[in-house]
Amino acid sequence: MARIGVFICHCGTNIAGTVDIPTVVEAAQNMPMVVYAVDSKYNCSEPGQAAIRDAILENRLNRVVVAACSPWMHEKTFRKAVASAGLNPYLAEMANIREHNSWVHNDKQAATDKAIEIIKMAVAKVSRHEELFPKALPITKRALVVGGGIAGIQTALDIANAGHPVVLAEREPSIGGRMSQLDKTFPTLDCSSCILTPKMVDVMQHPNIKLMTYTELEQVEGFVGNFKVTLRQKARKVDHAKCTACGLCWQKCPEKVDSEFDLNLGKRTAIYIPFPQAVPPRPVIDTANCRYQKYLDFTAEGREGKAPPKCGICEKICPVGAIDWEETDELITEEFGAIVAATGYKPFEPGGYTELGKGKFADVITGLELERMMSPAGPFNGEVKRPSNGEHPKEVVFITCVGSRDKQRGRTYCSKVCCMYIAKHAIMLKSHDPEVNCYVFNMDVRTVSKDYEEFYEQAQLSGATYIRGKVSKIRQEGDQLIVRGEDTLLGEIIEVPADMVVLAVGMEHSEGAAELAQKLHISYDVNGFFVEAHPKLRPVETRSDGIFLAGACLGPRDIPETVSQGSGAAAKVCGLLSQDFLTTDPLVSVIDKVKCAGCLLCQDICPFSAIDSETLRDGRTVSVVNESICKGCGLCVAACRFGAANLHGFTQEQLLAEVLALWE
Amino acid sequence: MGVEFEPRIVGFLCNWCSYAGADMAGTSRISYPPNLRVIRVPCSGRVDPILIVKSFQMGADGVLVAGCHPGDCHYAEGNYYARRRFAMLRPFLEYLGIEGDRFRVEWVSASEGRKFSEVVSSFTNQLTELGPRATGAAV
Amino acid sequence: MVNEVLSPYREAVDAVIEAGGEALRQCYQCGLCTGTCPWNYLKKFSSRSLIHQAQLGTADFESEETWTCVTCRACVARCPREVAIIDIMKALRSIIAEMGAGYMPESLRVTLKNIAGAGNPLGEPAENRHQWAGDRKYPEQSELLYVPCCVSAYDPVARRIAQATAAVLDQVGVPFGVANEPERCCGESVRKAGNESLFAALAQHNIETFSRQGAGRLLTSSPHCYHTFLNEYPDLGGRFDVLHYTQYLAGLLREGKLKFGKELNIKVTYHDPCYLGRHNGVYDDPRELLRGIPGIELVEMDDYGPDSICCGGGGGRIWQENVKGERLSDLRLDQALATGADVLAVACPYCLLNFEDGVLTTSASIQVKDITELVREAL
Numbered sequence A: 001m002a003r004i005g006v007f008i009c010h011c012g013t014n015i016a017g018t019v020d021i022p023t024v025v026e027a028a029q030n031m032p033m034v035v036y037a038v039d040s041k042y043n044c045s046e047p048g049q050a051a052i053r054d055a056i057l058e059n060r061l062n063r064v065v066v067a068a069c070s071p072w073m074h075e076k077t078f079r080k081a082v083a084s085a086g087l088n089p090y091l092a093e094m095a096n097i098r099e100h101n102s103w104v105h106n107d108k109q110a111a112t113d114k115a116i117e118i119i120k121m122a123v124a125k126v127s128r129h130e131e132l133f134p135k136a137l138p139i140t141k142r143a144l145v146v147g148g149g150i151a152g153i154q155t156a157l158d159i160a161n162a163g164h165p166v167v168l169a170e171r172e173p174s175i176g177g178r179m180s181q182l183d184k185t186f187p188t189l190d191c192s193s194c195i196l197t198p199k200m201v202d203v204m205q206h207p208n209i210k211l212m213t214y215t216e217l218e219q220v221e222g223f224v225g226n227f228k229v230t231l232r233q234k235a236r237k238v239d240h241a242k243c244t245a246c247g248l249c250w251q252k253c254p255e256k257v258d259s260e261f262d263l264n265l266g267k268r269t270a271i272y273i274p275f276p277q278a279v280p281p282r283p284v285i286d287t288a289n290c291r292y293q294k295y296l297d298f299t300a301e302g303r304e305g306k307a308p309p310k311c312g313i314c315e316k317i318c319p320v321g322a323i324d325w326e327e328t329d330e331l332i333t334e335e336f337g338a339i340v341a342a343t344g345y346k347p348f349e350p351g352g353y354t355e356l357g358k359g360k361f362a363d364v365i366t367g368l369e370l371e372r373m374m375s376p377a378g379p380f381n382g383e384v385k386r387p388s389n390g391e392h393p394k395e396v397v398f399i400t401c402v403g404s405r406d407k408q409r410g411r412t413y414c415s416k417v418c419c420m421y422i423a424k425h426a427i428m429l430k431s432h433d434p435e436v437n438c439y440v441f442n443m444d445v446r447t448v449s450k451d452y453e454e455f456y457e458q459a460q461l462s463g464a465t466y467i468r469g470k471v472s473k474i475r476q477e478g479d480q481l482i483v484r485g486e487d488t489l490l491g492e493i494i495e496v497p498a499d500m501v502v503l504a505v506g507m508e509h510s511e512g513a514a515e516l517a518q519k520l521h522i523s524y525d526v527n528g529f530f531v532e533a534h535p536k537l538r539p540v541e542t543r544s545d546g547i548f549l550a551g552a553c554l555g556p557r558d559i560p561e562t563v564s565q566g567s568g569a570a571a572k573v574c575g576l577l578s579q580d581f582l583t584t585d586p587l588v589s590v591i592d593k594v595k596c597a598g599c600l601l602c603q604d605i606c607p608f609s610a611i612d613s614e615t616l617r618d619g620r621t622v623s624v625v626n627e628s629i630c631k632g633c634g635l636c637v638a639a640c641r642f643g644a645a646n647l648h649g650f651t652q653e654q655l656l657a658e659v660l661a662l663w664e
Numbered sequence B: 001m002g003v004e005f006e007p008r009i010v011g012f013l014c015n016w017c018s019y020a021g022a023d024m025a026g027t028s029r030i031s032y033p034p035n036l037r038v039i040r041v042p043c044s045g046r047v048d049p050i051l052i053v054k055s056f057q058m059g060a061d062g063v064l065v066a067g068c069h070p071g072d073c074h075y076a077e078g079n080y081y082a083r084r085r086f087a088m089l090r091p092f093l094e095y096l097g098i099e100g101d102r103f104r105v106e107w108v109s110a111s112e113g114r115k116f117s118e119v120v121s122s123f124t125n126q127l128t129e130l131g132p133r134a135t136g137a138a139v
Numbered sequence C: 001m002v003n004e005v006l007s008p009y010r011e012a013v014d015a016v017i018e019a020g021g022e023a024l025r026q027c028y029q030c031g032l033c034t035g036t037c038p039w040n041y042l043k044k045f046s047s048r049s050l051i052h053q054a055q056l057g058t059a060d061f062e063s064e065e066t067w068t069c070v071t072c073r074a075c076v077a078r079c080p081r082e083v084a085i086i087d088i089m090k091a092l093r094s095i096i097a098e099m100g101a102g103y104m105p106e107s108l109r110v111t112l113k114n115i116a117g118a119g120n121p122l123g124e125p126a127e128n129r130h131q132w133a134g135d136r137k138y139p140e141q142s143e144l145l146y147v148p149c150c151v152s153a154y155d156p157v158a159r160r161i162a163q164a165t166a167a168v169l170d171q172v173g174v175p176f177g178v179a180n181e182p183e184r185c186c187g188e189s190v191r192k193a194g195n196e197s198l199f200a201a202l203a204q205h206n207i208e209t210f211s212r213q214g215a216g217r218l219l220t221s222s223p224h225c226y227h228t229f230l231n232e233y234p235d236l237g238g239r240f241d242v243l244h245y246t247q248y249l250a251g252l253l254r255e256g257k258l259k260f261g262k263e264l265n266i267k268v269t270y271h272d273p274c275y276l277g278r279h280n281g282v283y284d285d286p287r288e289l290l291r292g293i294p295g296i297e298l299v300e301m302d303d304y305g306p307d308s309i310c311c312g313g314g315g316g317r318i319w320q321e322n323v324k325g326e327r328l329s330d331l332r333l334d335q336a337l338a339t340g341a342d343v344l345a346v347a348c349p350y351c352l353l354n355f356e357d358g359v360l361t362t363s364a365s366i367q368v369k370d371i372t373e374l375v376r377e378a379l
């Protein structure tokens, strides 16, 4: 039998000013199952809480209603107070007679009547409360980082340095991401590989990091602390355990194809490492282009006609016998406590801007292509040359916002890095060749970080001319390009002759971002970027517990911001992995196996995929709630046609009791 | 003149948006009529139609369900389910003899104290005008 | 000079917005519209400045520039903020047209008067509308109605279009009619000139006329009529299946009903009319039709398809004088000549008139023909 105590708060005059407290106390004393009712100046104060504790003990109360403020304010406080008397904390309920009553009504009679009814509902509800216990779940103390750009590298290193094992999965043959394609980096102009390569090597050598390149995420099961992930190690056809990275194979391979890493400005071989500093420095065979593989496919399929040449030079030349034609994709399943997605971005594809002539004019290039040209390790050995004729350009025009801030043919957002990388390019071109003149057609120059505005000024001082306006047309005249647009400050059309035009293309979501999001059960926005749990307060978390985000997969950002996020995500992961157990909120759904008809409708509805099915011994299939994933929304309860689902803390009986109490 | 009719309203408010919105009306001291009795639920998607029907059966003059704005649901999509479910409930209520106007679904965010008070005021006024429930309804 | 402190001319801004220029506020002044606008190859015309003045409420209603825009949609198709620039131009004009204040070019004023009075911009009597058809008799009721556009109905040069179209339809054996009670101007340029009330009256008349005759399908020669019937009449209750003749003939060609008997052996370049191309996305049908004609080698100009340059006749400009050296058609003729084509093919009566005029005044060695004429020649 419930023995309920009701504690009515004056909250100074906040409640007592509008509600007639003695009347309420008297009414409460007469409510069913209430054995004790009392008022207090401030229930939440130390003495107020002590009074509740004492009353529970003295009157052997087993349920408590605190009629005071909003549960948002003090539910935790009173649960603790109740627990200090040895009662299960979930046997307390609050009646909100302040925010929902005394503060919004002036009529004393009405407010007093309403307060009584609110308490009546709380009493009815609390009488149906049960003891609830948080569950403790073990945590797999291991993290998976997906994507090995600077974001993923930083995250993996920070987690590993904190002592937790990490798997870093990267789909390309090397880690490094876009940053490894850059020449120098703003605003300090330090060389990208000089600051990145040591970190890549750290990753390779770190005892806590297992590096898996050429690997993609196949499937994710489980939940926070207990993920089961299947990874696909794509066939490399090279046994990396044997390979010593001597480099003979890629020096001798006769098949030359366009290099993706060099954005097709240079060539690579069919067995290759994408760039000299690649980590791991071991090659993979691009089977779509390998001659021997083509021969193998030809003979295996028993096709007619002339067989392709049987090459196999790499195999013959390899001193350790690492080439393995038999190797196939391998699926590897591992367990993790936390997952970080750090899958970055891709540069905007500018083909839709027909007036800019990318693809039509060889000397119209993108910013990232210029990075590859300027890189000393790049296809042009650091010499900037006009693709059309190999000459050094003297007049260079930059065009900002290609793909950015454009609702119609691009993306609505500002890509954040372009203004800065153009300033960088202008400074660098001038230092490569003092005779170069740079013109920057821009919209608004955005330089909002530490030392950025000064960097822009430096670009202007180096001689770059900034023209405010968007380019409307590029045409060829002789061997030059004429770049035309309105100078909006002059209000005149101007034309600038150029040897080379650089398009400052923006940043877009990476290839396959949506598919990855679906596998991880995280959301992505209209632009394909992953969505953080809260844009300000939870910037590296997702709404799926245990899954975190870092870097440009969240939206355009530069390296400093990306690295901070990598460390931020690592801190969140370490916070999780440093716990021994995960305590779960007991206010979750339960499904009554006897009532469950096995329609599994609740599984479709559950926003968190928290409902599994189970086959009972009698052969029936029923739904079961995974309490560690369930967030307690109660959608399944409202949807269940058989009354099998219920939600602790907001059970059907409790809510009905509240309704009925109003008419008792 | 007799006593003026005071409608009794049951309100199911989602914890994250609308309950907090009602709190916000309180903290901002925006007053509204005292006719609403609030039942806190985690999500508007938790509101089982039975609870609504039961409220009317007991004698409620109006039932309000308030949740997060579409797209803002704390549980990502609970309010979408709520919306669809209640769209189907309304004709059923009318079949039971309960005017559609007695059942309201509103989106009130945690910062919309003003909107909350307006919703309660206008609903109360509307129900007052409608007058007491007709006898002879199925519930 | 006195420095004027800008006081917000709220009423002026509101008037533009009220007249349909809501898009005003979205503009972020990048200037892409100005750079894209073909006028700037000939003279200064900063649409961006115009929009900025409208934003500030300092639009100059006495300026000629209000009437410069040819509504070719090149800027709209590129604007990064999707500003409906044509609507802003229209709004500025309608303030003048409806309130009678500010500057309006005399020739346009006369044209509008003609349309209001006679029902066509040339001020010709309504009863002469079908003179182009000669003695040919048309049925009382017809599902398929050919609506040739005032210019191709009355203009002695552009009549070729109407005559060729009718001839082609007859040869293929498609039953069709023309409006028993002569239709009036579709109202496209009237609307672009800002005269909404006149537009509504014209549309009303035409919708009733077409409906009375049981027309289900309208076949147009002019992309301007096409655009108006297709996109603007439905709002006024006129729901017809609207086709530009290039679409219709391309359809017949695909179905094998349109068969050619002759080889033309000429090199042709095609000029996309703004109201067919950019306004309505019809780029392929005219080209398919041209390629289907035996012996035509189709070559493209530097700017074609969505990047095509206006002939200068849109937005009511066809009724205004353009001084020599300020004609968009000459710009386009240069591009056509550069292809080495024998024939510049068009699909719009305005384009035909403008280019014929250009050929005459510049003695360019290229023939201007409407596609329907080429089709007729090859039958």
Ligand SMILES: Cc1cc2nc3c(=O)[nH]c(=O)nc-3n(C[C@H](O)[C@H](O)[C@H](O)COP(=O)(O)OP(=O)(O)OC[C@H]3O[C@@H](n4cnc5c(N)ncnc54)[C@H](O)[C@@H]3O)c2cc1C
Binding pocket: A146, A147, A148, A149, A150, A151, A152, A169, A170, A171, A172, A175, A176, A177, A178, A179, A182, A184, A185, A186, A187, A215, A216, A217, A342, A343, A344, A345, A346, A347, A367, A368, A371, A417, A421, A424, A505, A510, A511, A512, A516, A550, A551, A552, A553, A557, A558, A559, A560, A562
């Ligand atoms: C032209 C240009 C110049 C720039 N210059 C500068 C500069 O000077 N200074 C500066 O601060 N910033 C600069 N930036 C921005 C900089 O490139 C980014 O801030 C940075 O690269 C973001 O790092 P990230 O790790 O988030 O993404 P990325 O570098 O894109 O790395 C993502 C990684 O994830 C991998 N990946 C993607 N999807 C998957 C998947 N499904 N499974 C496994 N792996 C996956 C990718 O292969 C890649 O290795 C520049 C950008 C451009 C375009």
